[in-house]
Amino acid sequence: MKDKIWVEKISFRDFLASWINEFYNQQNPDEHFLTLPKISDIMAVSILAFIKSRNFSDFKFIELGAGDGELSEALIKHSRKFSMKISEAYLVEASSSRINRLKRKFHSYDVKFNVSGEIPFLKDDLPTIVIANEFFDSLPFSVVFYSTKQRILKELFILRSSDGELFPLFDQLLPETKDFVEKYYNEEIKLIESVYYSDDIFFFEVCPAFEYVLNKVKNSSILILCDYGYRFFEERRPQGSVNLHWKFSAEKIDFFDLRKLAEIINSSFGKKDISFFVDFFVLEKI
Template structure:
């Protein structure tokens, strides 16, 4: 039994079943035994590979997207470049390298990183050499100018509540300890504040991510007040509202999320319609969601791959081709991953989206 299993089992025995939210939060962020506290999750030797770890092209193109957005903000002499959940710092390191094509952009940038894991903060420090970088545990209130925000695979790592629809009511799902293992259970009292489901929704699962909703509100509020843009890249459906997407990945394989909490990455698909409806509470512009594949193609990933191949060895050329496929093809990350932008105060829409 892992130490976190023991801690959570004792908690359940003392205080009753845990919400999916509290279980997921502990499994990911427990100060001693949480997944992001104690593991090196990314890359071939980790449990999963994110887009910036697949290829430098991903972060480089996002760097160019940021330059373009900064220029559509009127090239402010000072702006905030914020990344949520920067992981190893790879995306930002690649983005700042391509950002260096425009020295005024780099000089104007104040970098702000929102990261809860001390272990990953150390990696980010090592990966990034910009002179002005600040770290936070939560999205800060910045009032010194416009902000450009990047969030790749951040929202999927935030804990969710799950609710089951039965006979026109929502009942919260819990995680209990039974027969020497964790097991799902359902509340006996229905949830009062959610709008009731219709009879046709019976047995559906609704997932709500309070922290994601809070982040979207802070982001939209800041964009409305000071201008800027947020680029949110994550996996999930552009339209679906319902569905059980709570899952665990360990060693590149899907696992049972109720086994060995803290040892595998727990995620839930991002509900883009929920994020959009939060953003719509503010006078901001919404672009997408579009698929990651289309977004990267519109930013010119094929031309970038061709350029990189010119000075590459045969082996490197093969890697560039396979990375391009992984990032853009519908059979890999191209369709499952979506890109959403929220902006305010831009002279033209951000790049990468249908007009």
């Protein structure tokens, strides 16, 4: 560490954006998403039955994180069995290569498909159903820790040396992270200080992008979220809940040991998928 020349310091959240982009460039994501099994017709039928129960027979839908388009394809196929009309579909995907594949896949469908990297503006001409299956846990997030002894919050950053080596360290919160934590985690920090947790250090993940996404789709008629996560903060453990995925294996990241964390980051960057458990209680607050 002493002999290293550090040329860059970025937040872990910004670092994750480049990690995920590199993963999409190097790998075929469909081979690695352990938490995203192939969408079955049963899921599509269940979603359509739920929509039908709300008396929507003519609607449009937005799928966030559309992947290979399998769920959208199944929704179109089975909608006819429910005598439902899907007038328009919007598929949102971050990967440019996936966007191109989705455009080719749906270009000849009767339903008008719009494929983009941006969440569209929601017009109120028809009921809009927003579906986010394994989407929120793929957004770039920050890792913060709270010390019950010092009563301070710190955020994870990544140092990059002149020879390309990466090393993690914790430092003061960025303004955006600080605002998000103060807005949605005040009661949870009090909980960390209570009898629930005896550890000095408590790690947890925060994702300011939650606000942006939910504000973009707040006028939807129905919002369907499917993700791994926590209904209550009390379900969390002090070591955090960040996981690496590779083929059919998963590895939990330990933030207590920075040297081990550095080894994992340097060996896994762009080669493995990375995700976290979503705090559903925060989504409800937003």
